[in-house]
Amino acid sequence: MYATLILVQTLNGLQLGIILFLIAAGLTLVFGVMDFINLAHGVQYMLGAYFAYEFTTLTGSFTLGLLMALPAALLAGLVLEAFIFRHLYDRDHLEQVLATFGVILFLNQGVKVVWGASPLFVPVPDWLQGSIEILPGFFYPIYRLAIIAAGLGVAALLYFLVNHTRAGMLVRAGASNATMVAALGVDIRFLFMIVFGFGAMLAGFAGAMVAPILSVEPGMGDNLLILAFVVIVIGGIGSIRGAFIAALLIGLVDTLGRGFSTDLLRLVMDPSAASQTGRAIAPMLTYILMALVLVFRPSGLFPVKK
Amino acid sequence: MRGSVAVRALPYLLFVFFAITPALAQFGAEGYILSLVMRVMIFAIAAMSLDLILGYGAMVSFGHAAFLGIGAYGVGILMSHAVTNVLAQLVAAVAASALFALVTGALCLRTKGVYFIMITLAFGQMAFFFFVSLGVYGGDDGLTLRATPTLFGTPVFENTRVLYYVIFAAMLGVYLLLRAIVASRFGRVLRGARENPVRMQAIGFDPYRFQLAAYVIAGAICGVGGFLLAHQTEFVSPAFMTWQRSGELIVMVVLGGMGSLHGAILGAAAFIILEEVLARITEDWKLIFGPFLVLVALFARGGLVGFLRRLGGRR
Numbered sequence: 060m061y062a063t064l065i066l067v068q069t070l071n072g073l074q075l076g077i078i079l080f081l082i083a084a085g086l087t088l089v090f091g092v093m094d095f096i097n098l099a100h101g102v103q104y105m106l107g108a109y110f111a112y113e114f115t116t117l118t119g120s121f122t123l124g125l126l127m128a129l130p131a132a133l134l135a136g137l138v139l140e141a142f143i144f145r146h147l148y149d150r151d152h153l154e155q156v157l158a159t160f161g162v163i164l165f166l167n168q169g170v171k172v173v174w175g176a177s178p179l180f181v182p183v184p185d186w187l188q189g190s191i192e193i194l195p196g197f198f199y200p201i202y203r204l205a206i207i208a209a210g211l212g213v214a215a216l217l218y219f220l221v222n223h224t225r226a227g228m229l230v231r232a233g234a235s236n237a238t239m240v241a242a243l244g245v246d247i248r249f250l251f252m253i254v255f256g257f258g259a260m261l262a263g264f265a266g267a268m269v270a271p272i273l274s275v276e277p278g279m280g281d282n283l284l285i286l287a288f289v290v291i292v293i294g295g296i297g298s299i300r301g302a303f304i305a306a307l308l309i310g311l312v313d314t315l316g317r318g319f320s321t322d323l324l325r326l327v328m329d330p331s332a333a334s335q336t337g338r339a340i341a342p343m344l345t346y347i348l349m350a351l352v353l354v355f356r357p358s359g360l361f362p363v364k365k
Numbered sequence: 366m367r368g369s370v371a372v373r374a375l376p377y378l379l380f381v382f383f384a385i386t387p388a389l390a391q392f393g394a395e396g397y398i399l400s401l402v403m404r405v406m407i408f409a410i411a412a413m414s415l416d417l418i419l420g421y422g423a424m425v426s427f428g429h430a431a432f433l434g435i436g437a438y439g440v441g442i443l444m445s446h447a448v449t450n451v452l453a454q455l456v457a458a459v460a461a462s463a464l465f466a467l468v469t470g471a472l473c474l475r476t477k478g479v480y481f482i483m484i485t486l487a488f489g490q491m492a493f494f495f496f497v498s499l500g501v502y503g504g505d506d507g508l509t510l511r512a513t514p515t516l517f518g519t520p521v522f523e524n525t526r527v528l529y530y531v532i533f534a535a536m537l538g539v540y541l542l543l544r545a546i547v548a549s550r551f552g553r554v555l556r557g558a559r560e561n562p563v564r565m566q567a568i569g570f571d572p573y574r575f576q577l578a579a580y581v582i583a584g585a586i587c588g589v590g591g592f593l594l595a596h597q598t599e600f601v602s603p604a605f606m607t608w609q610r611s612g613e614l615i616v617m618v619v620l621g622g623m624g625s626l627h628g629a630i631l632g633a634a635a636f637i638i639l640e641e642v643l644a645r646i647t648e649d650w651k652l653i654f655g656p657f658l659v660l661v662a663l664f665a666r667g668g669l670v671g672f673l674r675r676l677g678g679r680r
Contacts, residue, residue: 090479096479098612143659143663146663147662147663150662150666152425152479153419153425153615153619153623154619154662154666155662156612156615156616156619157616157619157620157658157659157661157662158658158659158662158663160612160616160658161654161655161656161657161658161659161661161662162655162659163655164651164654164655164658165651165652165655165656165659166655167651168649168650168651168652168655169652171649172649172652281609285486285608288483288486289483289487292479292480292483296479335498335500336498338498339494339495339497339498339499342490342494342497343490343491343494343495346486346487346488346490346491346494347487347491349483349484349487350472350484350487350488350491353475353476353480353483353484353487354472354475354484357475357476357477357480358476358480359480
């Protein structure tokens with residue numbers, strides 16, 4: 060019984076990790092390549108969820124809704140890039156923080172005005188409904204498995220794009236020295252735009268994928284944004300591989316920590332003290348992990364060489 | 366020329382405004398105005414303390430609200446044990462936040478740049494979740510201060526105007542103290558370490574020690590802000606120390622213009638008053654406030670102070 064619980068929580072942790080990776084991948088590239096702190100990355104995830112809701116209700120099919128949400132998220136990212144972010148690339152980090160904080164305020168309130176403040180729900184598509192028996196007597200929802208599979212697919216695609224295509228080579232070069240790439244005659248503005256749009260689309264994809272299992276509501280991206288920053292810092296800024304490993308690590312630590320820290324503490328403490336401490340420790344675990352990593356490896360686990 | 370005089374007079378204008386507000390407020394909704402302006406001054410203290418490390422030391426703390434919360438809990442916890450002496454509370458608030466700054470700062474300063482931002486966030490979040498789980502002192506719901514604060518047995522802060530001028534004096538004191546610190550040799554080393562830590566090391570200064578000292582000073586001052594905040598709202602809660610609060614403090618400093626101290630005051634005032642005014646006009650005030658911040662970032666380099674300076678024609 061307990062083993063099944065651990066298995067379920069591990070899969071849930073993987074699923075959170077995959078979602079975190081989809082958000083963190085764009086964030087780490089935008090940060091690594093353009094040296095741009097984009098706090099608005101979380102609202103791009105939120106927009107993806109709202110687009111998925113809108114197009115799913117419009118077409119009556121989640122698959123179509125998801126397919127339409129992707130270009131919409133891309134477009135939203137490109138519009139933000141063209142009108143605001145592009146003008147801030149060579150500015151101080153803190154001015155970027157100010158501007159993107161303003162974008163968060165605007166878009167969180169904007170979706171409230173357009174779609175209302177109450178949470179919206181997207182039905183799980185028919186063909187992904189129900190649970191599947193992974194092990195004898197152990198069932199897990201198909202849709203959550205689909206999220207894990209889709210995320211792993213995107214990770215593989217990203218790996219291929221970044222490591223085996225010309226555009227990916229430029230992105231990697233940009234992450235270690237953007238000025239040099241520009242000096243070698245590459246249209247760096249265009250490259251930045253592509254990276255930014257792609258990152259926005261990945262975040263939007265994550266938002267659209269979680270729409271059927273979480274409620275779609277204003278501000279849903281805020282806490283995930285912070286976790287995504289934790290991920291890219293642990294992984295080392297600019298490193299996709301680091302983001303992937305750190306995302307899974309954070310997903311597992313957070314989920315398993317919330318599930319089991321009280322039980323583990325009970326082995327060494329009396330029950331009431333264990334439940335009190337467990338409640339305190341569980342949400343702190345990811346931050347404790349990050350602090351530990353940074354104290355011993357001040358540039359994350361996989362620093363991109365500068 | 367007249368413009369540049371106005372720019373140089375800005376700190377004085379700000380303090381005159383805060384000094385005469387109670388006299389003007391009696392013609393309007395006095396209680397409301399005073400409590401709003403008290404909040405502005407308390408956050409100005411917190412923002413100025415952040416400006417010391419952020420503006421002069423390039424240490425962007427994303428966990429600064431933790432000190433505000435720790436200072437406030439210093440008051441709340443003592444009050445709930447019937448220690449109503451405000452001096453004892455002040456000492457506790459400052460000591461606790463300074464100690465937290467010393468321990469976390471010693472670890473945080475091993476990192477630089479955005480890694481520093483994130484590790485300060487981590488410690489801020491740890492402090493937040495610690496107080497959330499502190500069931501004895503209200504946990505999530507916080508703590509209402511029911512006892513009357515006293516000074517050697519006599520009740521204080523009962524009169525709103527007294528509290529107002531205590532907060533005003535604290536803000537003025539913090540401003541003058543930080544001005545003195547920034548102008549001192551210590552402040553020059555701090556700025557030098559911001560510009561070029563390697564060179565500072567080469568001429569015989571250890572930037573780490575100076576930065577840690579500045580971090581502790583900033584934490585202690587922010588703890589004073591927390592002490593005042595607890596007395597002004599008569600309430601203490603983990604909500605004082607969320608990461609959103611820390612983000613707002615950064616936004617206040619950048620909005621006002623970092624590295625100028627009075628910019629932090631201006632930023633806190635602009636942030637809180639604009640928020641209040643816009644929220645009265647429309648429920649969707651963030652639709653206006655958000656783009657305002659974007660416009661400031663795009664077109665007003667150096668924040669509001671930088672903007673005013675350019676209006677005055679000085680580079």
